[in-house]
Amino acid sequence: MQILIDTNAFHGEWELTSPHARLLLAAARSDEVDVIVPEVVIIETAGMARRELGTAWENHEKARRTLTALGEPIDKLDLDLEAKAAEYEQRLRQKLRENGVSTPQPTNVSHIDLVKRAVARQKPFNQHGGGYRDSLIWLHAVEAAHDDEVVIVTNNHVDFARSKDEPTELADALKHELEAHGLETDVVTIVKTIGDAVRKHIDPSADALIRVRAELADGAIQSQLYEAVNEDLLLREVSNVDDDDLRRLDVRDIQIEGVHELRDVEVDDAYEADGEITFNFRAVVDVEAEFFAFKYEAFSDDELSHLITDWDWNESMTRGSAMVELPIEGFGEFDPAEGTVSARVSIAD
Secondary structure, X not given: OEEEEOHHHHOOOOOOOOHHHHHHHHHHHOOOOEEEOOHHHHHHHHHHHHHHHHHHHHHHHHHHHHHHXXXXXXXXXXXXHHHHHHHHHHHHHHHXXXXXXXXXXXXXXXXXXXHHHHHOOOXXXXXXXXXXXXXXXXXXXXXXXXXXXXXXXXXXXXXXXXXXOEEEEEOHHHHHHHHHOOOOOOOEEEEOOHHHHXXXXXXXXXXXXXXXXXXHHOOOOHHHHHHHHHHXXXXXXXXXXXOHHHHHOOOOOEEEEEEEEEEEEEEEEEEEEOOEEEEEEEEEEEEXXXXXXXXXXXXXXXXXXXXXXXOOOOOOEEEEEEEEEEEEEEEEEEEOOOOEEEEEEEEOO
């Protein structure tokens, strides 16, 4: 199995640190799958990161000017966008290299052949003649499909998929091209995200899964997992919290001051590579949360007075704290030799 990652899959996945991205890299290191990130995708991703940095910097500048005008000045952010984009590209290349990800140069296709595809509006070229980079990615997939099945991770339903309503169904024109190469039409398939690729095409290691579940059941690594989760969530700001008491105070945003308890831990899948076990897990945490409520809401509900810690924070707001239950999902790394655990988590929907 070969998994080819398109540029748009990196949006929001810049450092490949999400649970599913880490598992994909672990599978690549263990040679369970071949992961391909074409050179054209690396270059395009670095350019996309440069634009995102620029947008973030502009937003920061607007906020800085507004806060300064309101008497709350903050320091100006000096940011060398070109240098930061170059640093990002270097980090990305290093991470791919360290995990055994293939980064091939464009396939041996002539400029004339690409011009002919563009003139003929042959997918992935679109009706306006655009699609040069997408066509190079597609030709990578066709070439790789002669060796093994290829899964393209892309959310580009316009150029690769049959339609917006069928974003994971390969376009008919591309299927015909596979047939012209003597290939089966299902040798190349599409998924929208890295998470979809992992869920559908990477088999967890049964031995690693049994080992992690056994260690958790015995309590051997439960305390370390708790410490890792607590460290990762500490001072995390969380929006749209679904809690009955807070809803009555018209509060949905909190800041986590610490994890009181980690419970109901379930390990979904695990992989072993380089002597370490990587695993995805779900759990529930009871956290001590700080929040701010409008005073008229807080005063109007005497039953919730126990949640208020500071009535006089300012003229209109009051500070409160409460124990809040949150579902989480995360990625862990377990080193059996050292008996250590690390984790990165996010708040589950």
